Amino acid sequence: MKMRWISMLFLCVILLSACNNSIRPKAVPAANMGEDASIDEISHESVTSPKPIEIQITAVGDVMVHGPQLKAQYDRISGQFDFHNNFQFIKPYIESADLALLNLETTFGGEEKGYSSFPRFNSPDSLAEALKTAGFDVAVTANNHTIDTGMDGVVRTLEVLQAQGFKTIGTRKSVEESRFLIEDVQGIKVGITAYTYETPAYGKNKTINALIMPSVLEPLINSFRFDRWKEDLSQIKSTIDAMRVAGAEIIVFYLHWGEEFQRSPNQSQKQIAQDLNAHGVDIIFGSHPHVLQPIEWIKHPDHDHQTLVVYSLGNFLSNQRYEILKNRYTEDGMLVHIKIQKDLVSNGTVISHVGYQPTWVHKYVRGGKRIFEILPLPQALQNPQVFHLSSSDAQHRAKLSYHNTTSLLQQELPGSMPFSGPKRKVHKNDIE
Template identity: 45%
Template sequence: MEIAKRTNQLAKLLILNLIAVGCLIAFPLLFSGCSYFDPNQETSQNEEIEEPEAPVELNITCVGDIMVHNPQIACQYDSKTGTYSYNNNYKYVKDYIYKADLALCNVETTFAGKPYTGYPTFSAPDALAAALKDTGFDVAMTANNHMMDKGLNGMKRTLEVLRGMDLNTAGSRLTTEEKRYAMVEVKDVKIAVIPYTYETSSGNGRTSMNGNPISSESAQLINSFSYDTIDTDLQEIKSVCEEARQDGAQIVILYYHWGEEYQMSANQWQKYMAKKSVEDMDVDIIFGSHPHVLQEMEYIKNETTGKTVPVFYSMGNFISNQRTETLDNRYTEQGILAQVTIQYIKSEDKITDIQMSAIPTWVEKYSSGDKPIYEIIPLDRNLDTNETLAASGHLLRAKQALEDANGILKSN
């Protein structure tokens, strides 16, 4: 009996063990506490699918020549307060400038202090610099043929005034230790702005601006090139671009003050410089001005690298007193908001898409009370309802400017 009883107990234990093992085999997830691995499933249920990196979109806006002739100085003065203000000039374009991630302008005057003067040697009230900051510009480019109108001291004070308004500057420098470019960080992307202006031929090897020789000290502090030594000077510009890249620039913008005044298409030098810049330099955008009228815009492709570079040969006058009434030339009243939109992949340091466009502008000048008023009118969908044009009666002139600009810009 005792042996039979023990045999029955062992049999029961054996059966219980078999049941337990069977449960482990049949229900591994219940006992293991681990995820079930299916060799036919490619991705684990807990593994996140990596999304492709979204490109950074950069919207860059640049405008052409900002000039201050004597009539503009007079009309921006308030005799009651004894102060100057230029804010009203930009009220219609301010939204466009503010919406840009990076906004550039060519300041074709100096801030050399009193006496304030217009053509041929410019010195504007400091209030203009304040207006440019208020309008939303980020970089003031100073490389142009009027940068030395008031000598070395005038050039240096211009930089001090602009920087005092918290504007980045490029095109001239206070000392040789400063870089020849401005480095601006936008959406964690470093952008270098490199402006250069043409020199006038001196005949003796000295640097000359607007026909006036300048000292060797001054020449070291400005970004300039000579058509007489263009290939050598382009090599220097290339080295500046390379320096900017080594300094971390992910986007490089060139600005050239070039061409012939009042010529409505790019000349051979502009075409040559643009082509060489795209072929030989690692640049992404080229803006240009100086002719005081609009010229064509085009894409130039580097056939070796495949990079496509937008080129604006002349952005015209953003504001000046050059117009039909003064020069018998309506085209000097016209400019553009030159716009470039970039899609940039940071991890690859690569532009995946780049598009150029332009919004034409027209300089309005009309009388109100005892003095004229200057305002830049964007020739956009609000043209027909613009309050200033309704008051001045100049809507047809603005529409003619739009027609002119579209014809010039689309010539290529």
């Protein structure tokens, strides 16, 4: 009878310990359980398998600075440009990521070139500092505005970003530098690279946005042409192989592709995604259309590898608005949150969750000055005064943006597609 009582007591302790583990917040590691942790709980954890590592990757789309934004962010008193307020409401959601990425669709060519917007973007260096303060880690510099300020602008853009602590992908200062990054994020090696489409060649010269790319610059920009994709794919495949050799456990691509203002991917995007899937790419983030496009898993018919494709992340920050383009969808953006888990026993790495968070650029006038603020939705709609949504028109437009995004992305997204480990529980995509 005594032995049975002891056995039941021991079982209760084990069950209690397991329950405590299941509800402990992710941010509180076992080593910080505090003085109330029991000896039984500590000893139980010491003999079980180690918990999987989990990280979160967050990605956003195009960051652009148009003329009205330049005027709005200029402080007449200090004579400086300040972009911090653009990100004040979205910052907590970026900072929560272990790795946050953006597409920089402008250049830092320097004040002496004159700040400008479309068709050739040149933004103040202070934008880089504001983006870093907002919590971003990696900046994509390969897009159709990469050479807007010439070769020296390509190099200077990298220098400005790197001086702020950014890692950069898509362009490089010399051929000795790698075309990709391997980021060790809490023990998970994430390989990241970026490529942009080219426009038709001018004679023997490559072009981007119809601007001739100096021959010395060609090998410094990761690019491809839609009409010669199969040829360019061989070079891209060598980059993928090199990432694997360098230890990448997952491979992330940013691709500047697609058709502007189209909410559906075209056939070229679908073909490129399938080809990259065949070569083992795990996640694709798309930019350039300036509107959101669907998210889906794709699978090659000849093998089981699956790739998560975000066809277009839309605009994150811009002045592309309904009043100008008669297109409301250019105001819609999103943060895509992808959680990655690594099993420390099998070393298998999987996507454990995929979520998205709609955003909307709120433009309004306060004290005679234009204000641009990126708002997290639906949080801003739930607390309009806190997020400066004071007018009924602004609230209507924010609601419309939220509806546009959620109606486009209301599909089942399995949150567990394996890279090299067992499948895990499937989650429905949700708004975080």
